[in-house]
Amino acid sequence: MTVPLQTTTRPTFWQIGPVGKAVFYYLAALALLVFAFGVYERLTRYTRGSDEPFPRLDALPSRILSGARLALTNAKQFDRDLVAGVMHTFVFWGFLTLLIGTTILGIDMDLYRPLTGESFFVGEFYLSYSFVMDAMGLLFVVGVGVAMWRRYVRRTDRLHGRHTAREDDYFLGALFLLGVGGYVTEAVRILGTSAVRNVSFETWSFVGWAGKEWLAAAGVSPEMAAAAYPVIWWSHSLLALAFVAWVPYAKPFHMLSSFANVVTRDEKAGKRLPGVPEDASPEEIGPSEIDDFSWKQLLDQDACTKCGRCSSACPAKESGRPLDPRDVILDLKQYREERDAGGEAVDIVADGGTSVVDSATMESCMACMACMDACPVEIEHLTHFTEMNRRLTESGQMDEHVQDAMMNVFQQGNTFGEPERKRPDWTEELDFDVPDAREEPVDYCWYVGDYPSYDDRNQEIAKALARVFEASDASYGILYEDEQTDGNDVRRVGEEGLYEMLVEDNAAAIQDCEFGRIVCTDPHSFNTFKHEYPEFEACEWEGDDVAHYTQVVADLVETGRLAVPATLTDTVTYHDPCHLGRYNGEFEAPRALIDATGVDRVEMPRNRDDSFCCGGGGGGLWMDLEEEAKPSEERLREALEDTEAGATVDRFVVACPMCMTMYEDGRKTGDYEDDIEIVGVTELLAEAIAAESAA
Known part of the structure; x- marks a missing residue:
């Protein structure tokens, strides 16, 4: 039997009830508040950095368009590593599509329906929406799966280092569970609602439909699916809300900071270096404290995704010199976070002793800009390194040769x-x-x-x-x-x-x-x-x-x-x-x-x-x-x-x-x-x- 187009849609908050719906909206609002507060804290932290010597926010509309073009094409992700480029493209576009799709559903439920008394989430729009969401969601899951395989099975060298931490595992794990959990929720819903209505049109949700078929073949009845649905829906929803709230406080923040870094990049970074203010005393030349770095350099540190592309491109590292560009950026970030938490102050860079960066590390840099060329988020390593070399020079710690x-x-x-x-x-x-x-x-x-x-x-x-x-x-x-x-x-x-x-x-x-x-x-x-x-x-x-x-x-x-x-x-x-x-x-x-x-x-x-x-x-x-x-x-x-x-x-x-x-x-x-x-x-x-x- 053919289902009329005006009824081809899916029930929202099925089996959840009015109380559950109210609780969900409360938690969603709370998650957004926690998210907004975290972003606000990050932004205010950057204001404690020194002034940026080059314009970073001029011609902002064109900067945003240029940054969006770079981000949407994933162009730099393909440099030197085709598999990683394809993988990241799947993850990026899959995640972006799922985010847009969720936003569209929210607009329909919370704006369009209350204002018009109707829903646009029906008929051909719903069928097209279902197909696109399933297709892009599948790419997202495949991309995350490849990322997990490269990290945990193949153990790609550049993905591991001294700054590898549990947050990296949590981040990948959360993405994978969000992707797979969405399909499980969809499959259970399709199977559960099949007892009370014709769901043949749900074949457009081809991944969810395949999941429904597998569940049915495994002996799960529509009644069992209906009973399990609230637990599965809440598990998926709570993970999604927790992820939103977590974004500004850990590795997921790179999804925002990376784009901001690309937008504020200097097209001549490395080719030209910032000068020293005319009235600067020797003690003020080069960073003595973490906030002596400019706000853009602090943003650089937050934008680092630990991908290790700079490490694998660095000729100094390959030659056995004591330099890993990724570690230098992340060492500075870690020190900043420790200082913010009340940690002890040490020299930013010094020849021996206790310091964030050792002078031998900076002396190893060939200023070849391979790290910057390889970085997909436009971190300007060379400006950090030059500033630290200036500190060594002014403090009399330059290499004797x-x-x-x-x-x-x-x-x-x-x-x-x-x-x-x-x-x-x-x-x-x-x-x-x-x-x-x-x-x-x-x-x-x-x-x-x-x-x-x-x-x-x-x-x-x-x-x-x-x-x-x-x-x-x-x-x-x-x-x-x-x-x-x-x-x-x-x-x-x-x-x-x-x-x-x-x-x-x-x-x-x-x-x-x-x-x-x-x-x-x-x-x-x-x-x-x-x-x-x-x-x-x-x-x-x-x-x-x-x-x-x-x-x-x-x-x-x-x-x-x-x-x-x-x-x-x-x-x-x-x-x-x-x-x-x-x-x-x-x-x-x-x-x-x-x-x-x-x-x-x-x-x-x-x-x-x-x-x-x-x-x-x-x-x-x-x-x-x-x-x-x-x-x-x-x-x-x-x-x-x-x-x-x-x-x-x-x-x-x-x-x-x-x-x-x-x-x-x-x-x-x-x-x-x-x-x-x-x-x-x-x-x-x-x-x-x-x-x-x-x-």
């Missing part, structure tokens, strides 16, 4: 401690004069950098680039001895005062020249000139006025000003430098130049955004760190064993002077000297051009 490098910069303007007059000595070995940008107008003011100026191996990179510029007849020039260290890594090890001095000196030297664009050999220089120098009054250029040499040379090739003959036949692989690729999204220009030379290029397994750091960033180039395996050695092993070409790779191509230094060292310490050659992009280009000339 870094101190030596900083003293060299202060006294000589370079990390090598060499006289300024020797900076342009590499130009004397060329058979042409390198133009002086201080004396004539140029299209490209070429900032050479420390390593291409003073390091023997990297001088070959500088000379090769000069030959490429000459071959293209480009208008270029260098600053000769007026150039100083760019300061990108000076800033990231915590020497903010010295960095600001370098900004003033370099900006003055460059702006005394007449030029079109600034061209940098080093991606580190490129990053700080593009994103950080323009933040200072001393600097008059904009970020778009700065380019990396691969971008400029690729443009010269594309416009026909430079012909690169395909004369080389080697098999090569290319390493994406962190500051060029992950920081600034430049992946194609170096590849286009490499391919133009005729070589057979194979990709590294970890490439582009997922590239693995050489180990030199964040001051690593100046330190002597204990490591299980140097990042540079691991990267060369990867090139020779894990690429498609394997051991037939002849050359490992780099586009960063720091990478060149680290990989030449890794080639020696890893015993790869006879297996692979390290070569710069400019060297490949110059070699290809020279080969044609020789022919």
